[in-house]
Amino acid sequence: MIRLEHVSKRYPNGHVALHDVSLTIHRSEFVFLVGPSGAGKSTLIRLLYGEERPTTGDVFVDQFRVNRLRRGQVARLRRQLGVVFQDVKLLSNRTVYQNVAFAMEVVEASRREIEKRVPQLLRLVGLQDRQHHYPHQLSGGEQQRVGIARALVNNPHYLIADEPTGNLDPDTARGIVQLLVEINRRGATVVMATHARDIVNALGRRVVAIDQGRIVRDEERGLYSHEA
Ligand SMILES: Nc1ncnc2c1ncn2[C@@H]1O[C@H](COP(=O)(O)OP(=O)(O)O)[C@@H](O)[C@H]1O
Numbered sequence: 001m002i003r004l005e006h007v008s009k010r011y012p013n014g015h016v017a018l019h020d021v022s023l024t025i026h027r028s029e030f031v032f033l034v035g036p037s038g039a040g041k042s043t044l045i046r047l048l049y050g051e052e053r054p055t056t057g058d059v060f061v062d063q064f065r066v067n068r069l070r071r072g073q074v075a076r077l078r079r080q081l082g083v084v085f086q087d088v089k090l091l092s093n094r095t096v097y098q099n100v101a102f103a104m105e106v107v108e109a110s111r112r113e114i115e116k117r118v119p120q121l122l123r124l125v126g127l128q129d130r131q132h133h134y135p136h137q138l139s140g141g142e143q144q145r146v147g148i149a150r151a152l153v154n155n156p157h158y159l160i161a162d163e164p165t166g167n168l169d170p171d172t173a174r175g176i177v178q179l180l181v182e183i184n185r186r187g188a189t190v191v192m193a194t195h196a197r198d199i200v201n202a203l204g205r206r207v208v209a210i211d212q213g214r215i216v217r218d219e220e221r222g223l224y225s226h227e228a
């Protein structure tokens, strides 16, 4: 379970990005986080994986109180929580296979585990035929699929995605969201910040809307906005 309790975030320059936000996300939910640019979506996501700390309030992910974790514990948290970004940042001199394998090498997975897991992940994201390609040989959607495979190497309970389709055309974006839906169907909790109005409206999942650092709407089968 993800839980924010009265979380506020004030950046060192004085800007308050989140005001008294409380939110609970249960295991196996699929949640869209929507809101205009600057609303605080990325700030909320950075609090979840320990990249930023709240100024006041608490952030819990399962047994972790994220805002109190020491560095070594943050590494443990991040094995439970895969993160995907708009801008994928693959290692340009490594193949698709090697990019995913590298994410396992850094957590000291065994050669055997890597040789078993990487092909499974590449099949899941539909890139088994691209495994020997280098990032510059991939489309934007394919690069994002590598990013998703990489986020899943530790078989995390949570997949957190910050505008993962922000750079993609609508058809490609739909394919990426279908993949996230499939990952959710297999048991992972998915939280996706997005501007993709049509996708949010088509899926009919929980929608948490943020505006100026406050949660302004939280609906079980929500739309991107009221007027949609
Ligand atoms: N590191 C930072 N320092 C100061 N202000 C920031 C920082 N990061 C974000 N902000 C500000 O906080 C607000 C929320 O930003 P962000 O969480 O990125 O919103 P969103 O992802 O919804 O566009 C914005 O006004 C932004 O300019």
Ligand SMILES: [Mg+2]
Pocket (backbone or CB within 6 Å): 041, 042, 043, 162, 163
């Ligand atoms: Mg953002």
